[in-house]
Structure formats: C-alpha cells, structure tokens
Amino acid sequence: MATIAKDRPMMSGGSLVLIAAASVAVFTTLASWLFLVLMTRQSRRRHLPDHTPPVSIYKPLKGLDEGLEENLRSFFQLDYPTYQLLFCVADPEDPAIEVVRRLLAEYPDHDAELIIGCSVFGLNPKVESLAMMDRVRRHDVILISDSNVRVRPEYLRETACYLAEPGVGLVTNLFTGVGERSFGAALENLQLNGFVAGNVAWGNGMGMTCVVGKSMLIPAHVLAAIGGFAGVRNLLAEDQAIGMRVRRAGYTIRLSHHVIENVNRSRSLRWFLNRHSRWFKIRRQMAGPLFVIEPLGNLSTVALAWAFSDVSGIAWGGLLALISLGIVRDAAQSKLLRGHTPSLKTLALSPIKDLFLMPIWFDALINPRVIWRGNRLIVGRYTRLRLARVPRHVHVRVRNIRRLRARG
Template sequence: MNSHPESKQCPSLFPFICAIIGLVWYVVIWEFVIRGCRTARIRYRTQPRSSLATAPPSSFPGVSILRPLKGLDANLYENLESTFTQQYPNYEIILSVADEQDQALPVARALISKYPNVTARVIIGEEVVGVNPKINNLIRSYHEATHDILWVIDSGVSVAPGTLARSVALLETSTPTIFSKKRIALIHHVPFASTQEQFLGSLIEEAFLNTNYAKMYLAINVTAVEACVVGKSNLYRRSDLERLNGSLKPRALTDNDQPEDCLRGLAAFGKFLAEDYAISSALWHELDLRHDLSCDVAHYTIGKMSFSDYVWKRVRWIRVRKHMVLIADVAEPFTESLVAGSIAAAALWYLFGIRVWLFLVIHNAAWLWVDLDVYESLAGRPLAADRRWLFIGAWCLRELLALPIWILAMLGDEVVWRGKRYEMFGAGEVRSSRQEMEFRGGDKLLGKGTTINSC
C-alpha cells in the first residue's frame, strides 16, 4: 500500500515551525535592544534643567538623603561628597554605620566638618529586623529622617549636582504615560560603572553594566510591564513605604489575613536580600503604583574585582532573581547575544540557506555597535581610544561567560554576600545558612527580645 504523498512532508513541519518561532523571538529581542539604545540616546544625551529651577526655595519639598556605609568603598570620599554639593535648598543627609569601628566613619565626619552649612549627621548602630544588613543599617535613619521624601543611595555611588532637583521634580510632577496612568512612587537611576583598576573582574563588570545590562534595564523600564529597579539610587516617599507589608501581593488580598503587629515600612523588607527589587515590586503590586527613570545616572565606582569575584557576583544576582521572577530568569539566556544569534542563524540557514558564520559575524558586529552606542549615551562621551580594545575584549569575554554562569547559578540556591552565606527560598526571601545560624545563635539572629511577625 502506498502512503499518502503528504505524509512525506510531515517530518519537516516541526523544524519549520521551530525556525519561524526562532526568527520571531530574534525580532522581539532586537526590538528590545533597539528600544534600550533609543531610550539611552533620548534620555541621557541631554540633561534639561529641573522644573523647580525657577521656583522659590520655599516650594522645594524637603528630602532626607540616607547613605548606609560599610567599610571603605572605592572613591568613598568623592561619592559621599557628591550629595553634600547638590543644587537643592531643602535637604538633610544621614550617614549610618553599624558600629563605631567602621572605617567609613572618619570619612563621614570629615565631610560633615567640611560642609557646615549642610544639615548632616551620623547615626551609629544598626537595628536588626531581618537578615539583610543594609536594611538593618538603614532602619534608624529611616525612622529619624525629617522629611517624607527619602533618597536612599549606596556608598559606592556618586551623582551629578543637579540629580536631586531633577528627580524630585519628576516625582512631584509625574504625569500618566501611554503605558500607564498610575501615580509614580519611585524614581531610580540607571548605574554607570567606571574603574581605574586593571583587574579582569572589574573590566568585565564595567563592560556588562554599561552595555548589555543598561540597555535591557532601560528597555524593560520604558515598556513598564513589570517592576525592574536596582537599588543603588532610589527616591520614594516614606508614607508610601509605611503602607507596604512585604507580601508583594495586592493589599486587597492580604490585609484581612495579616496580624496587627505585622511589620510594615522598610523593616518589612529585612527578609529579602534584594530589598531594592522587593520594595519596587511591593509599590507596584501592593499599592498599584509605578516607577520612572530620571535623566541622571548613578556613577558607580568598581573597586578591585577578580575574575572569581565577578563570576560569583553574577551567580548571586541570578539566584536571587530566580526566587523572585523565575520566568525572567529562565528566559535570560535566550536574550543574550550568542544564544539569540545562534537560534536566528540556525533558522535562517534552514529556511534560506544563509551561511551560519556570515550571519553570526554580522549579528555580533551589530550587537557590539549598539552596546557601544549605549555606553556613549550614558557616559556623555565616546569610549576613550586608549581603552577601546581593552573594553571590547572584556565585552567579548562577558558574552562568552553569560551562559556558563547562568547554568552554574541555576544549579544552586546559596549565595554569599559581604562574607556571609545565605539560602534563598520562597518569593525571594532569604535566611542565613545553617552554619551562620549556628554561629550566631540561631533564634538570637533578630536581637535580644525581638519578635518579628513577617507578612
């Protein structure tokens, strides 16, 4: 019996469908890439004057700048000084350290002496509300801050003098967009990294943050379909945070189920290692509010970072995100240059016979060109000629490492941060590893006599 003629074509249907899906995915990824590049050009190549520039000083809302300190970060003095020189008439600075022996304390005191006209003070001593040391360091500053608007900025970051004015204007006068008609509750700044150290890890980190990371960060935020915030420099209102319980779920679904003494405000996020993403996600989902990017960058100085330091930092990021936004974590390899390009190359070869090597050369050259354009937009200048090939070499190594690092990260749940081991679980919550709990006394982790009701 002769088989039906069409049955001979059936085996080719599956690879044909896969090839079409692969090309569609490639087009979607490039749409995001171009969107990120275009956003960088539009938003960061010019810095307009703040709408508050011509307003009387009395109309400027007060801002409390909170800077948690831990040790001597690279360029610490310059980083902290950048907040003492803000062109804004109504702000205070609160510098916090966990203990009196911290090496950052003399730097903080020197700057307070240098700028006597700036309202600034140091708070010594943490209040332990969870396992996140940054939150523990900030709690007292958070409660003692004079103003409702808070600017939480990491010690490794410096900012331009007009950053605060432009950010407050955006927070105060934010208007609905075509993507969202929700009130803006958080203003954040895309990191721009620099390094004077010729360490391999530092160079790779610089290339990663200023190209691939930056363009995808910008594209996701301008699309505004989900919270995507890094906490190096964020502005928000304490009155909004005080309505959050850290459940990351709409208030209507959780209010009736939570005890009266459930933690709220900043303390509710001490259970998260990625408190920046958790806060932004809580504002988004619990209060149905939105975020926006200012036209300023958070200048981040990278210190001495070895190759191993870079690898394990990326592993930590991926493992944290795996427990908070699993879908995004699973999809990440398919957004990378080598994987996305390989998928498209295979599809084009199958459908049209285009040589794989030729397509990959064109694809990677175009991807690099876009990444360098993003760098130039954020930096406000072209990449220096004497560093161009070093930067491109680090960029190539970053691209090659992306998939192996992702695989390594997905195989585990333990992360190391500031010399301590943590285990990820739940919706991004974290607990000290068994060894750390035993070392610190287990149930004494939250401090003597402290009782915490987590939501």
C-alpha cells in the same frame, strides 16, 4: 524547475529555531537601545515644575568602596535647597567611619550625621542600616542611595521634580559604570552600560516594575503605606520588592532622565561573577518566565549556538554579525550614558563577558545559595533569605560553653 526545487536543501527545524533566537536577540537589543535613548532625553522633564521638597538621604555603608570619599563628597555638593545627609555603619571598626568623619569636618555647615551600630532587624544588613537612619529622619521625602554611587550637583533636583506628577510614589535612576582599570571592572561596566541599562529602560518604558536600589526617592507616607522597612527586612532584593509594593498600592514609578555613576575601577573577575550570581538569582525569583528566556538577550551565546550548528557561510556570518551588534550596543550605550566610549581593548571583552555570564545563569536555575557580605544565605521565593548554615560566632559560643561545662 521542479527538479531544481527538489534538489534545494530544506532548512531543518533546528536551524529555524536558531534563526528565530537570533531574531529575538536582535529585536530585544535594538528595542532596549531605543528605550534607553528615549529615557535619557532632557526634554522628558520640561513639563515638570522645579519641585524641591526637603529630602533625607540615607547612605548605608560597609567597607571602603572604590572612590568612597569622592562618592560621598558628591552628596555634600548637591545643588538643592534643603536636605539631610545620614550615614550608617554597623561595625564600629569599619574603615568607612574615618572617611565620613573627614567629610563631616570638611563640611561642618551641612545637616549631616553619622550613625554607628545597628539594632538586630533582619537578615538584610542594608535594611537594618536604613531602619536605623529612619529613626532620625527630619524630612518627609527619603532618598536611598548606595555607597558606590557618584552624582552631579543637579542630581537631586532632576530626580525630585518627578514627584510633582500626581500619583507618583517612587522615582529611580539609570546608572552607568565608570572608571574601569582591571579585567573584572571592565566586564562589570560593559554589562551595566549594555544589557542592564537597556533592559532597565525598556522595563520602565513598558510599565513593568524595575527598580534598582542605587537610587530610590520615595515619600515617607508611601513607604509607610507599603509596610515600611519591616516588610522587606528579610529579602535580598529589597529595592525591587519596594517597587512592586508601591505599584500594588496604586502609585506609579518614574525613571528619571538623570544618569548617576557607579564607580568600578579595580574589581576582580571573582567579584564580577559573585555579584551577577546574586543578580541572576534575584531575577530568577522575581521575574519568573522572563528569566528563563533571558539567554535570548545574550548575543554572543546565541551567535555561537548558531555558528556551531552549521558549517554554512551564513551561520558564521551570523556569528560575526551578532557579536558586532553586542560590541556596538555596549559602545553606543556607554557613550550615551557617560559621555565617552570605552577603549577598543575594553570593547573587545564584550563577547567574553557574555560567555562568562552563561554558566552563572545556569547556576541560578539550580542553586539558591549566595554569599553576600560574608554571609552564606539561601534565596527563596521573592528573594526571601534564610541562613545557609549556623553563623561562626554561634559555633564559637557553643564550643566555649562546652569547655566551661567540662571544667566544671
């Protein structure tokens, strides 16, 4: 017996590390899945009254998002007693203006208004738009909503009810990616419905601040107490920063059980990578140590590292098990959030999506630059922004002045 024990190969330290990493990946996947199930239960609001304070809805717009007209029309069709719709477009030539004007003509009885042009307010163009709309707000509760969001009629009612709880200063929503037709859109929706949705639910369930600006309901007095929009005008992650300031001010944050839709139909691979490059750099600055260990939640990467570390059957079996778990998670959470599972062709992209994201994660560790709405920016601590280079229009202005001086 002793001889047999001596001949048995000892497991190396590297193998133990990989098995531990795989265990963490499985645990975090199952835990986030469980929290998502708990956070989407309809029973979560049964103890809350039908609380419907008048709301001013802020919709900052830029360009023609996919399905923009239907996205905005869904806000004209809300089942809610009193609400004001405000749309803001910075560029007078923006094609979104015509879309809004058509809807204003279609729904003339709604309290809705289009604002064109923004005063210079900071480096975050979304916050500039929000500050412009805040000047014509009529109600004491504000809903900030992105243009790529589509909602059901009961959305506002099932979100505002959480404000009835004492001490609640902000309510946000889970969201699901829908409508994929292209390769990039399929990757985006898998990531939103899988990793992102699960971790947003887990973070909120554990009492951490995890706020996404697609849907933020906040009383005006709470926003004023944390410094208003001026305090976040130069931050890339104004949504998370608002959430952190709300919590520091002594208020609580609630995650509504109502799931909203994020429409992604024909996105390109480049768009997908650029978007998540920004999100990785946001999490690097805001999450700190949690961002460093984030690859442990990337099932495909852990699976490949485990498989190629050993030629044993258990290693390759682990590869199949972890990849299968990722596909099952994305399928089950998509079904939970949007009512149907993606096609098998789409689900087969789940491990490919994970592998595409790893180089983007490494880039976020060493590269603070982002391209956002045509601007090259550097992301600093707490996502504070500064221009990476002098804007083109400044170069043009200086060149014209030099020409005039040369002629004179």
